[in-house]
């Protein structure tokens with residue numbers, strides 16, 4: 001067995017690839033398209049089913065109308081998610097054959113299970129969307145549940161691969177540098193990094209979807225569309241997002257502690273910490289310079305030790321402990337990390353505003369600025385999402401499998417990466433435009449008569465004194 | 473048969489399923505080329521309606537094949553993808569075009585969409601066919617981009633199989649759509665597809681025969697495998713099933729035609745497997761490429777579990793589609809059914825307080841525990857209260873203006 005493996009990996013020695021950076025950017029671009037789309041696959045089914053359930057229980061038409069319309073949006077975004085995901089699975093081989101040849105068997109199982117998850121999601125989303133009025137309402141509602149479950153297992157499995165890349169286990173490397181004694185189940189579920197990453201991503205999906213949908217209706221709200229239908233469609237996703245946003249800070253802290261434990265150099269990169277320090281400070285903003293200091297930063301004493309280890313005097317490992325060759329691109333990671341945390345804090349503050357007004361006054365905030373902030377929150381959440389992935393992925397560099405395989409050993413030896421990159425970028429632009437166009441069409445479709453009648457009498461009345469006050 | 477060969481069989485089954493199911497969906501737009509005006513529009517609508525509910529599920533078969541390949545034969549996967557990146561990228565582009573077609577036709581019939589879809593009905597089958605051809609002709613050496621960037625997939629065998637794939641997809645689509653049009657009572661359309669199916673079937677058969685001759689010149693090992701022993705049996709079964717399909721089409725027995733066409737495809741793919749064995753790539757046998765036994769067993773276990781869930785789900789979907797339940801204007805069941813109505817009430821104070829307490833405990837546990845059961849219990853409590861709280865909050869928000 002050992003000789004066979006030796007023969008197998010010896011045909012994949014590292015190659016010269018002048019365009020490693022382009023390959024990485026191509027991968028990054030594809031994720032930046034796929035991941036926001038799949039947030040809808042993860043979080044949207046639950047919202048749609050909830051609406052349908054409300055409609056069934058109360059017998060009121062507007063809930064069902066919302067669920068119907070959302071289900072069209074859901075299947076459009078699902079289709080875009082499917083193609084971008086298909087491209088991603090191709091890219092694993094097109095860009096990183098060295099990685100696949102050495103480790104495909106270690107993490108492959110996760111994708112194997114993932115494949116079934118995709119099947120279930122595709123089948124039941126279709127049944128759900130085409131099944132309106134074609135099955136008894138109860139069965140229709142039930143048919144949405146497997147789609148919801150598959151969204152959860154799908155993201156769980158793919159995150160398990162990423163967590164494994166961050167904290168690899170489930171295999172040994174022998175003296176000749178070959179991967180031996182593969183234990184796939186251990187690779188999949190045997191690492192502690194999975195759970196914080198999974199939970200953090202899952203909440204991120206709810207935040208992106210919740211604020212994203214609420215934002216669309218907030219635009220209408222500011223233009224005076226405030227009837228029962230619009231109010232319900234805004235308030236339900238907003239409620240979920242506003243509870244998830246503060247929770248995300250807690251879970252982010254858990255993620256950070258996992259990073260501190262498994263990848264100390266990544267943590268040092270987040271903070272630009274050169275020297276190993278006892279009671280390390282946290283530096284906000286600023287730019288990491290050649291002479292290993294941070295210019296223009298704001299220092300908060302002992303904060304980093306506090307955050308990473310919940311102990312103000314804990315020792316935090318610095319970048320100096322590894323050769324400079326093993327450092328990620330420090331400023332990229334720092335800026336991405338701070339963007340995510342900044343946006344996350346902002347979203348939590350917005351949520352606090354909403355919850356406060358709700359508990360004190362039993363109503364929505366009346367300030368226009370609240371709704372403007374909600375409109376902004378959707379795109380901001382997407383930015384945080386991508387920034388988070390940049391933090392994770394770029395922060396792991398130069399390793400593709402942390403401290404086992406370098407990205408340059410993983411890359412393809414093929415010519416023409418730059419050409420493929422150009423084609424792909426153009427295709428993504430076209431895909432996004434087409435998706436956008438279809439969503440606009442869905443949004444403009446006329447309402448069923450009973451809903452249209454409902455909306456002709458907005459029940460919120462003219463702007464009240466409160467609102468004018470808040471605007472001043 | 474050894475354990476290392478079992479996943480190859482899974483891959484071949486996956487490929488056969490992909491060719492039969494997704495092949496029909498790539499071939500369908502091809503036929504929009506053959507008619508203009510009213511008939512053209514009718515063909516486009518029929519195509520969209522027949523395929524839109526199933527295309528996503530059909531595509532997962534491709535992912536399935538890729539995943540089995542990279543899990544069990546990582547080096548084969550990596551060699552093929554690094555050498556053949558151009559056709560593989562082309563195939564992907566075709567898949568995207570087709571998907572955009574479904575998305576857009578879902579809201580509106582736009583002619584430019586059909587231009588894209590038609591291009592994809594050439595590009596994707598051709599590109600994937602050349603990839604198969606490159607493997608058959610032994611043009612992909614093991615290694616990181618070790619084969620030639622162009623001749624690896626632009627050789628006679630590859631081109632031949634690429635063309636065969638185009639005609640085969642068009643043929644499968646016509647057979648499927650002929651039956652579908654009759655099921656929905658569109659006799660004229662059904663006849664149109666029947667004629668097209670007969671022509672496409674004849675062309676596909678012809679290309680197949682020429683293909684065997686090309687293999688003889690260009691891919692001797694596989695040619696020998698296909699013309700002797702078990703490989704020959706498979707080819708003969710495929711030919712017989714092909715003839716049965718043509719006869720059933722001619723006799724308007726579309727349900728038989730559909731299954732025999734699938735059988736013809738499955739048989740030829742089985743024949744390919746038998747003829748190609750034991751080498752997957754030149755010098756790289758199934759045995760030597762395979763991952764260790766516990767990886768294979770892990771995969772087989774997960775596939776078995778997956779199939780237990782997948783098969784009933786697929787049967788449900790195809791049952792609904794073929795039973796006409798998703799046809800536009802189909803009868804609606806239970807739409808008028810009355811459900812007990814209740815007013816939404818804000819949740820009880822006691823429940824809110826309980827939720828807040830659980831949330832507070834959960835947050836504290838998550839924050840203070842570094843690892844172990846305390847941490848996981850805390851996170852579980854946080855998530856439960858998050859969703860419970862979300863539902864309650866939504867209830868109370870929407871009930872205030874009922």
Ligand code: HDD
Nearest residue numbers: 197201204249252253255256341344345384385388389392
């Ligand atoms: C809406 C999105 C969003 C928001 C508001 C936040 N994050 Fe985040 N974060 C992500 C979305 C995200 C993610 C889904 O993009 C990442 C990438 C990988 C992962 O597991 O989650 C991530 C990764 C990530 C990591 C790196 C994990 C690793 O490398 O393994 C840390 C340390 C944090 N986050 C910490 C935080 C903190 C302290 C936040 C508080 C304000 C925060 N995140 C808000």
Ligand code: HEM
Nearest residue numbers: 024025027028031096099158161162389390393394400410
């Ligand atoms: C399975 C889950 C994976 C997830 C969720 C994931 C996520 C991401 C994301 C979001 C980015 C974007 C970073 C940016 O915008 O700059 C990224 C970049 C990257 N990913 Fe991953 N990735 C995964 C697997 C992989 C695999 C299998 C490879 C293969 C080698 C890989 C290698 C890279 C590389 C090299 C980059 C570019 C980093 C850079 O530009 O410096 N990732 N990844």
Ligand code: HEM
Nearest residue numbers: 038041042078081082085086088089118122151154155158
């Ligand atoms: C290397 C990384 C990844 C690969 C190869 C990949 C591959 C795929 C593929 C092939 C699909 C289409 C499935 C279908 O045909 O139905 C898909 C969809 C999906 N992916 Fe990814 N993916 C990756 C990263 C991610 C990440 C980071 C997430 C995180 C949450 C994710 C979650 C999903 C979900 C939920 C779907 C379902 C489709 C949808 O809702 O739009 N994937 N992915």
